[in-house]
Amino acid sequence: xxxxxxxxxxxxxxxxxxxxxxxxxxxxxxxxxxxxxxxxxxxxxxxxxxxxxxxxxxxxxxxxxxxxxxxxxxxxxxxxxxxxxxxxxxxxxxxxxxxxxxxxxxxxxxxxxxxxxxxxxxxxxxxxxxxxxxxxxxxxxxxxxxxxxxxxxxxxxxxxxxxxxxxxxxxxxxxxxxxxxxxxxxxxxxxxxxxxxxxxxxxxxxxxxxxxxxxxxxxxxxxxxxxxxxxxxxxxxxxxxxxxxxxxxxxxxxxxxxxxxxxxxxxxxxxxxxxxxxxxxxxxxxxxxxxxxxxxxxxxxxxxxxxxxxxxxxxxxxxxxxxxxxxxxx
Numbered sequence: 001x002x003x004x005x006x007x008x009x010x011x012x013x014x015x016x017x018x019x020x021x022x023x024x025x026x027x028x029x030x031x032x033x034x035x036x037x038x039x040x041x042x043x044x045x046x047x048x049x050x051x052x053x054x055x056x057x058x059x060x061x062x063x064x065x066x067x068x069x070x071x072x073x074x075x076x077x078x079x080x081x082x083x084x085x086x087x088x089x090x091x092x093x094x095x096x097x098x099x100x101x102x103x104x105x106x107x108x109x110x111x112x113x114x115x116x117x118x119x120x121x122x123x124x125x126x127x128x129x130x131x132x133x134x135x136x137x138x139x140x141x142x143x144x145x146x147x148x149x150x151x152x153x154x155x156x157x158x159x160x161x162x163x164x165x166x167x168x169x170x171x172x173x174x175x176x177x178x179x180x181x182x183x184x185x186x187x188x189x190x191x192x193x194x195x196x197x198x199x200x201x202x203x204x205x206x207x208x209x210x211x212x213x214x215x216x217x218x219x220x221x222x223x224x225x226x227x228x229x230x231x232x233x234x235x236x237x238x239x240x241x242x243x244x245x246x247x248x249x250x251x252x253x254x255x256x257x258x259x260x261x262x263x264x265x266x267x268x269x270x271x272x273x274x275x276x277x278x279x280x281x282x283x284x285x286x287x288x289x290x291x292x293x294x295x296x297x298x299x300x301x302x303x304x305x306x307x308x309x310x311x312x313x314x315x316x317x318x319x320x321x322x323x324x325x326x327x328x329x330x
C-alpha cells in the first residue's frame with residue numbers, strides 16, 4: 001500500500017514464492033524424510049512371540065542406519081540454514097548416496113532375516129524354542145520405505161530444476177501408483193477363490209500330507225507342516241530326522257479329513273479347525289487314530305499347512321501359535 005493506493009504485485013514477484021523453487025523444496029522434503037528416518041530407530045524390528053519380547057531398532061543395527069539418516073539430515077539442514085549455498089545439486093548427490101546405502105542395507109536385512117528363518121537349524125533346544133515364530137515388525141520396512149523416497153527425491157533434485165517438471169513428475173508417479181493399485185486389486189479380486197475351491201485345496205493338501213506319510217517321505221511331510229513347529233525343534237532337517245525315526249517301524253495305511261469344524265478368514269489368511277483320521281500298521285496289527293488339527297493358508301486358500309493339536313488345550317496351542325484366531329477356540 002502506497003498512500004491510499006493498493007498495489008498488487010504479480011505472484012512471481014513476491015520474494016516468499018522462492019520457497020516453491022524446486023531445488024529448495026527437495027531439501028525441505030529430504031530434511032523431513034531424514035528426520036523421520038532418525039526417529040524410526042525407536043520402532044519395533046523383530047518379535048519373539050515365545051519370549052514375549054520385541055527388539056527395537058536401537059537394540060541392533062538401527063543405530064547405524066539412524067546415523068546415516070543423521071548425516072543426510074544435517075547436510076540438508078546446513079544447506080537450508082546457509083540459504084546461499086549456490087550448488088544444491090551437491091547436497092542432493094550426498095543425500096542420494098547415503099539414502100542408497102540405507103535402502104540397500106534395509107532390503108538386505110529384510111532378505112537376510114527371512115533367509116535365516118527358512119534355513120534355521122540348531123541343536124540347542126532353548127535357542128529353537130526362543131526363535132520359533134520369530135517375525136519381522138514394521139521398523140525395517142519403514143526405514144527402507146523412507147530411504148527409497150529420499151533416494152527418489154534426491155535423484156530428481158539432481159536432474160530436474162524447474163517447478164513444472166516436479167509437478168509433472170509427481171503427477172506421473174501418483175497416476176502410476178493409482179493405476180498399479182487398481183490393477184492389483186482387480187487381479188486380486190479376480191483370482192479370489194470361492195468356498196468350494198478353498199475346501200478342495202484344503203483336502204488336496206491334506207491328501208499330499210497323508211501320501212507323504214504313506215510313502216515315508218518325511219521331507220515332503222515336513223514341508224506341509226506349519227513352519228513354527230519345525231522351527232521349535234531346530235529347523236526342517238531336525239524335524240525330518242525325527243519323523244524318519246518315528247515312522248521307521250510304523251506304516252501309514254490311510255489319512256483323511258473327517259470333518260472341518262470351523263473356518264475363519266481375515267484378508268488372505270484362512271485358518272480351519274478339523275478332525276483327521278490316520279490308520280497305522282505296526283507289529284501289533286492295524287489301529288486307527290482320530291485327532292484334531294489346525295490348517296493354515298496365507299494366500300486365500302491356494303496352499304495349506306497343518307499343525308496337530310494332540311492333547312493340548314486351545315490356550316496351550318495359542319502359546320505355540322500366537323497367530324491363532326480366537327474364533328477357532330475349542
